[in-house]
Amino acid sequence: MNSVLFHFPIWILSLVIVFVPLPCRLLAADDASKAAAVHAGAHEGMGLKKELIEGITAADFLRLSDKPKTVRVTVVAAYSTNNYGMNFNGFSYGKAIYKIPKGWSVEVTFINPSPVPHSAVVVDRDQVKKLQVGEPAFKGGATPSANMGISSNKASFQFIADEPGDYAIACGFPSHALAGHWVALEVSADAKVPTLQLGDADPVQASPAK
Ligand SMILES: [Cu+2]
Numbered sequence: 001m002n003s004v005l006f007h008f009p010i011w012i013l014s015l016v017i018v019f020v021p022l023p024c025r026l027l028a029a030d031d032a033s034k035a036a037a038v039h040a041g042a043h044e045g046m047g048l049k050k051e052l053i054e055g056i057t058a059a060d061f062l063r064l065s066d067k068p069k070t071v072r073v074t075v076v077a078a079y080s081t082n083n084y085g086m087n088f089n090g091f092s093y094g095k096a097i098y099k100i101p102k103g104w105s106v107e108v109t110f111i112n113p114s115p116v117p118h119s120a121v122v123v124d125r126d127q128v129k130k131l132q133v134g135e136p137a138f139k140g141g142a143t144p145s146a147n148m149g150i151s152s153n154k155a156s157f158q159f160i161a162d163e164p165g166d167y168a169i170a171c172g173f174p175s176h177a178l179a180g181h182w183v184a185l186e187v188s189a190d191a192k193v194p195t196l197q198l199g200d201a202d203p204v205q206a207s208p209a210k
Contacts, residue, residue: 047114047115047152048078048113048114048115049113049114049152049153050113052111052112052113052152052153052154053076053079053111053113056074056076056111058089058198059207060072060074060207061073061074061075061089061096061196061198062074062098062194062195062196062204062206062207063206063207063208063209063210064194064206064207064208064209065105065107065209066209067105069101069103069104069105070104070105070106070107071100071104071105071106071107071194071206072106072107072108072109073098073106073107073108073109073169074089074108074109074111075088075089075108075109075110075111075120075169075183076088076089076111076112076113077110077111077112077113077114077118077120077171077181078112078113078114078116078118083179083180083181085114085116086118086171086176086179086180086181087180087181088120088169088171088181088182088183089183089198090198091183091198091199092180092181092182092183093180093182094125094128094168094182094183094184095183095184095198095199096183096184096196096197096198096199097183097184097185097186097196097197097203098169098183098184098185098186098194098195098196099185099186099188099191099194099195099196099197099203100161100185100186100187100188100191100194101161101187101188101189101191101192101193101194102161102162102163102164102187102188102189102191103160103161103162104160104161104194105158105159105160105161106158106159106160106161107156107158108120108122108141108156108157108158108159108169109154109155109156110143110154110155110156110157111154112149112150112151112152112153112154113152114151114152115151115152116151117148117149117150117151117173118149118150118151118171118173118176118181119142119143119145119146119147119148119149119150119155119171119172119173120142120143120146120155120157120169120170120171120172121133121136121141121142121143121146121169121170121171121172122136122137122138122141122142122159122167122168122169122170122185123135123136123137123167123168123170123177124137124165124166124167124168125165125166125167125168125184127168127170127177128168128170128177128178128182129178130177130178131174131175131178132147132172132174133146133170133172133177136159137163137165137167138159138160138161138162138163139159139160140157140158140159141157141159142157142172143155143157143172146172146173147172147173147174148173149171149172149173161187162187163187164187164188164189165186165187166184166186167184167185167186167187168182168183168184168185169182169183169184169185170182193205193206194206
C-alpha cells in the first residue's frame, strides 16, 4: 500500500512530462486551437523581456526611412495577450494591413520579447493556411531559421516589394500562422505612399523618418 502511494505521483509526473509537449510537436491542421491553449500559459505576461520593446509606439510600426522609397516596419510578436500572444503589434488573422507601393524597399525589425519562439516571414497570403508556411515570397524576406523562431530577442531583414499582390507577414514557427499569427501585407502598383491599417481604424500613412 505504501509503495503504491509513493509511486502514484511519479507515474502522474512522467505522464505529464511525456505527453504535455506532444501537441507542440505533432500538430495536425485542426489542432491549431490546441497549440493556442498550450501556448497560452507562457503568454500571459510571464517572462517578457520588456526592455526589447521599451519606447516602441504605434508610430514605429510603419515609418519612412531617410533613404528614398524605403520604409521601416516594426513587428512585435506577443505585443499583447491577443490570440495567446500569437500576434504582431497586437493583431492576428490579418487584422492589421500593411500596404506598400510596388518597388519600395522594406526594412523589417522583428522583436519577440516572449520566451515562446516566434519568427517573421513574408509569404504569399494563401500560405497562412498551412501548418508550415513556405519560402519567403521576396528574396531575404524572413528572420533567420524562421521555422525554429527566436525567443526574447530581435532580428532584422529587408526585401524589395517588387511584385504586386496579397502577402502576409507570418510567423514561421509550425502551426502559428494557421492559428492566426500573421498580419496582412499588400504590395500595390497604385499606392503612392505606404500605409498601415490597424483593425477597424482608417489606414494611416507611414510616420516621418527619425
Ligand atoms: Cu508565432
